[in-house]
Amino acid sequence: MGLIALGPIFTAIFSLVVAYFISLTFSGWYRLRHIPGPLLASFSYLWLGYSGWSGKQYDIHKVLAEKYGPLVRLGPNEVSTDDPETIRRISNAKSAYPRSGWYDGARFHPDTDALFTMTDPVRHDKQKAKASHGYSGRETPGLESAVDEQLSNLIGLIRRKYLHKSGGRSKMVPLDLAEAIPLFTLDVISRIALGKEFGCLEADKDIHGFYHLVESHMPAMNVLGDVPWARRIVFSTLGIKLLGPKPTDKTGLGLMMKMTNDEVRKRYSGDVEGLTDMLGSFRRHGLTEVQCQTEALFMFVAATPVAYQRLKTEMKNAIESGIISSPITAAEARTLPYLQAVLYEGLRIRPSATASFSKQVPPEGDTIHGHFLPGGTTIGPNLPSLMRSKSLFGEDSDIFRPERFLEADEATRTEMQRNVELVFGYGRWMCAGKAIAFIELNKVLFELLRQFDFQILDPKAGITCFSHGAWMDKDIFVTATESDMFA
Numbered sequence: 259m260g261l262i263a264l265g266p267i268f269t270a271i272f273s274l275v276v277a278y279f280i281s282l283t284f285s286g287w288y289r290l291r292h293i294p295g296p297l298l299a300s301f302s303y304l305w306l307g308y309s310g311w312s313g314k315q316y317d318i319h320k321v322l323a324e325k326y327g328p329l330v331r332l333g334p335n336e337v338s339t340d341d342p343e344t345i346r347r348i349s350n351a352k353s354a355y356p357r358s359g360w361y362d363g364a365r366f367h368p369d370t371d372a373l374f375t376m377t378d379p380v381r382h383d384k385q386k387a388k389a390s391h392g393y394s395g396r397e398t399p400g401l402e403s404a405v406d407e408q409l410s411n412l413i414g415l416i417r418r419k420y421l422h423k424s425g426g427r428s429k430m431v432p433l434d435l436a437e438a439i440p441l442f443t444l445d446v447i448s449r450i451a452l453g454k455e456f457g458c459l460e461a462d463k464d465i466h467g468f469y470h471l472v473e474s475h476m477p478a479m480n481v482l483g484d485v486p487w488a489r490r491i492v493f494s495t496l497g498i499k500l501l502g503p504k505p506t507d508k509t510g511l512g513l514m515m516k517m518t519n520d521e522v523r524k525r526y527s528g529d530v531e532g533l534t535d536m537l538g539s540f541r542r543h544g545l546t547e548v549q550c551q552t553e554a555l556f557m558f559v560a561a562t563p564v565a566y567q568r569l570k571t572e573m574k575n576a577i578e579s580g581i582i583s584s585p586i587t588a589a590e591a592r593t594l595p596y597l598q599a600v601l602y603e604g605l606r607i608r609p610s611a612t613a614s615f616s617k618q619v620p621p622e623g624d625t626i627h628g629h630f631l632p633g634g635t636t637i638g639p640n641l642p643s644l645m646r647s648k649s650l651f652g653e654d655s656d657i658f659r660p661e662r663f664l665e666a667d668e669a670t671r672t673e674m675q676r677n678v679e680l681v682f683g684y685g686r687w688m689c690a691g692k693a694i695a696f697i698e699l700n701k702v703l704f705e706l707l708r709q710f711d712f713q714i715l716d717p718k719a720g721i722t723c724f725s726h727g728a729w730m731d732k733d734i735f736v737t738a739t740e741s742d743m744f745a
């Protein structure tokens with residue numbers, strides 16, 4: 259048979275393949291055709307892929323609710339909502355919604371899940387019951403003092419290297435907060451999780467290249483997580499074995515994996531009594547050695563932001579009235595209303611993690627805002643729209659104005675705070691590190707402003723920000739001077 263005779267066979271195969279993809283696309287579109295959203299998103303993953311890759315994910319999602327309503331279609335099988343009540347209903351402890359396959363995109367161990375990547379509610383709840391003693395601080399009394407130690411190292415670094423003496427002739431070295439704050443969070447988490455800080459603040463460097471590795475991989479990871487077929491290939495057991503981090507790597511997550519594994523091994527070979535840190539607590543409550551290694555490694559993927567202003571007057575008054583320790587305790591910080599308002603406003607205007615965090619509609623389907631969602635549809639919170647909602651936070655919700663929390667009556671303030679706290683998730687899936695994050699935020703904000711005054715180095719230059727499911731900030735250059743208020 260000559261090539262000419264093969265021609266019609268190839269044409270027939272090609273036509274069949276094209277027809278198959280068209281019918282697949284059509285049935286994908288048809289299933290959720292009643293949910294409003296961008297046209298491209300209704301039949302392909304190009305829209306979701308672009309929004310995740312572009313670095314403008316936050317801005318793209320922020321306007322969706324205003325344009326399409328509280329329920330928006332983001333992909334052939336994906337929807338999001340900015341309605342806080344729906345988000346709470348989906349994630350509450352008795353909900354039948356499991357986590358969606360999106361969480362597989364955060365797996366880095368071929369056989370073991372961290373709490374974050376456990377999608378089945380029953381398995382997840384069992385693991386969370388064991389891990390929460392360590393995370394919450396109930397069995398880790400040194401948690402707050404561990405944060406204090408690292409805070410003192412951060413202040414030491416600023417004094418040693420970046421402090422600009424007013425009127426002095428010494429060369430000014432601008433401080434890049436986008437570099438310094440991740441070093442602080444890495445040292446806090448390593449100190450809490452592994453018992454010893456990495457020493458990034460001491461070296462003024464991301465010693466293991468971890469943060470920079472996460473930053474450079476973020477766009478691709480974000481897209482791979484959002485697009486189901488890509489996720490199923492890359493995060494399959496074989497995919498992780500081939501492409502995932504390995505303890506033999508010289509930098510990044512692989513090196514981190516080795517250090518974590520070694521540290522966990524030590525804890526599991528010795529006596530468990532007397533271990534009052536997180537790993538000890540995990541072991542006491544029955545996490546296996548591999549589960550503990552995976553859990554400890556996941557913690558390094560957490561982050562922290564910063565804020566400023568009128569705050570200083572409140573701080574000054576509190577310090578002068580003698581009610582504040584040095585460093586401030588988390589309990590004392592919670593009594594300062596303006597500090598709390600700044601923190602909540604910071605989390606609202608700049609929710610640090612805005613990835614999909616989607617859950618899966620149970621097999622029988624569900625009706626949300628008058629729209630039926632068939633079983634298997636994934637639905638996640640649209641935090642950018644929610645946090646900028648005018649009906650929840652006021653007409654000026656687009657600007658940073660902590661006063662909104664102080665002006666509101668108590669019931670409204672509590673409701674606003676409850677809604678802002680959705681940045682940590684809710685119910686059974688809620689962030690296990692929320693208490694730790696609040697301790698860090700309260701202390702770092704108060705203590706840095708007690709010691710220093712910060713000024714943007716060049717207001718014209720602005721800050722470079724990319725949103726890929728989490729914010730990646732660059733070049734937050736400031737000058738740090740001794741705070742004349744508390745010298």
Ligand code: HEM
Nearest residue numbers: 373374557560561610615681682683687688689690691695
């Ligand atoms: C501002 C800082 C933080 C934010 C905004 C944040 C946000 C979140 C979100 C949105 C989730 C997923 C919720 C869901 O699946 O619905 C989560 C889960 C989790 N986070 Fe955080 N997080 C922060 C800091 C931390 C820190 C410092 C740690 C570790 C010490 C941590 C540990 C965890 C863990 C273990 C989970 C999984 C919880 C579970 O599956 O039940 N987070 N976080």
